[in-house]
Amino acid sequence: MIPDNKEQQIKSRQRVADHGEVFTADREVNAMLDLVKAETERIDSRFLEPACGNGNFLVRILERKLAVVSRLYAASSAQWELNALIALSSIYGIDILEDNVRECRERLLGVFMQASPSLTPPVGGRTSIGGRDMDHQLVAVARYLLERNIIWGDALTLCTPDERQDPIVFSEWSWVGQQVKRRDFTLDMLLKNQPMDEPNLFSDLGDEAFIPTPIREFPLMSYLNIPQP
Numbered sequence: 426m427i428p429d430n431k432e433q434q435i436k437s438r439q440r441v442a443d444h445g446e447v448f449t450a451d452r453e454v455n456a457m458l459d460l461v462k463a464e465t466e467r468i469d470s471r472f473l474e475p476a477c478g479n480g481n482f483l484v485r486i487l488e489r490k491l492a493v494v495s496r497l498y499a500a501s502s503a504q505w506e507l508n509a510l511i512a513l514s515s516i517y518g519i520d521i522l523e524d525n526v527r528e529c530r531e532r533l534l535g536v537f538m539q540a541s542p543s544l545t546p547p548v549g550g551r552t553s554i555g556g557r558d559m560d561h562q563l564v565a566v567a568r569y570l571l572e573r574n575i576i577w578g579d580a581l582t583l584c585t586p587d588e589r590q591d592p593i594v595f596s597e598w599s600w601v602g603q604q605v606k607r608r609d610f611t612l613d614m615l616l617k618n619q620p621m622d623e624p625n626l627f628s629d630l631g632d633e634a635f636i637p638t639p640i641r642e643f644p645l646m647s648y649l650n651i652p653q654p
């Protein structure tokens with residue numbers, strides 16, 4: 426079972442002192458998400474949590490989106506899969522502590538599998554489908570999306586917190602029917618030129634529009650081909 430850490434707010438006093446790590450309690454998470462309720466229930470709305478911890482907010486966002494997917498697409502497993510992946514692919518997180526990033530990904534995968542009509546959630550950290558351990562394509566795609574979207578990084582320097590200090594790179598997933606286009610952007614580029622008061626990528630007020638430049642683009646592909654080596 427993936428532990429649901431929603432009520433464990435502190436892992437250690439050292440981590441609180443070093444990283445300000447105090448997780449938000451579930452009641453507050455839900456109250457805050459209710460402030461943007463419509464967005465949490467829009468399947469493709471994009472969320473980025475720049476200090477996501479082990480995922481208390483992102484887990485609840487994914488649950489809300491998947492509840493809508495299940496309500497709308499219960500009759501078709503193909504439609505469920507596609508829309509559930511759209512929901513997952515629009516959720517992003519960064520945390521400076523590697524174990525939080527791993528936990529966050531696993532919790533999100535657990536929510537994804539729990540909601541799926543055809544999958545069972547990871548047991549003892551292993552993926553199981555119909556009782557058998559197997560590398561199911563849907564799980565592979567979900568895992569890959571989580572690896573790309575939930576990132577070990579420093580949200581202040583916008584780089585990885587290791588000696589390499591690589592820039593944080595996010596993938597944009599744009600869905601066209603059953604196909605998806607991936608474009609990679611550095612977080613630095615995405616944040617550049619953003620007005621502090623009113624973030625707006627697509628200004629129609631006659632002022633200079635900001636169109637970020639991707640560092641990599643991939644051809645439109647079937648979502649089953651998302652995992653890249």
Ligand SMILES: C[S@@+](CC[C@H](N)C(=O)[O-])C[C@H]1O[C@@H](n2cnc3c(N)ncnc32)[C@H](O)[C@@H]1O
Pocket residue numbers: 444445446447448449474475476477478479480481482519520521522525578579580581582
């Ligand atoms: C107060 S906790 C909140 C965690 C989560 N958002 C929640 O509400 O449960 C702050 C989180 O920020 C992370 N953190 C601290 N400094 C950071 C930085 N520079 N970049 C990214 N994450 C950071 C910590 O590891 C910790 O998980």
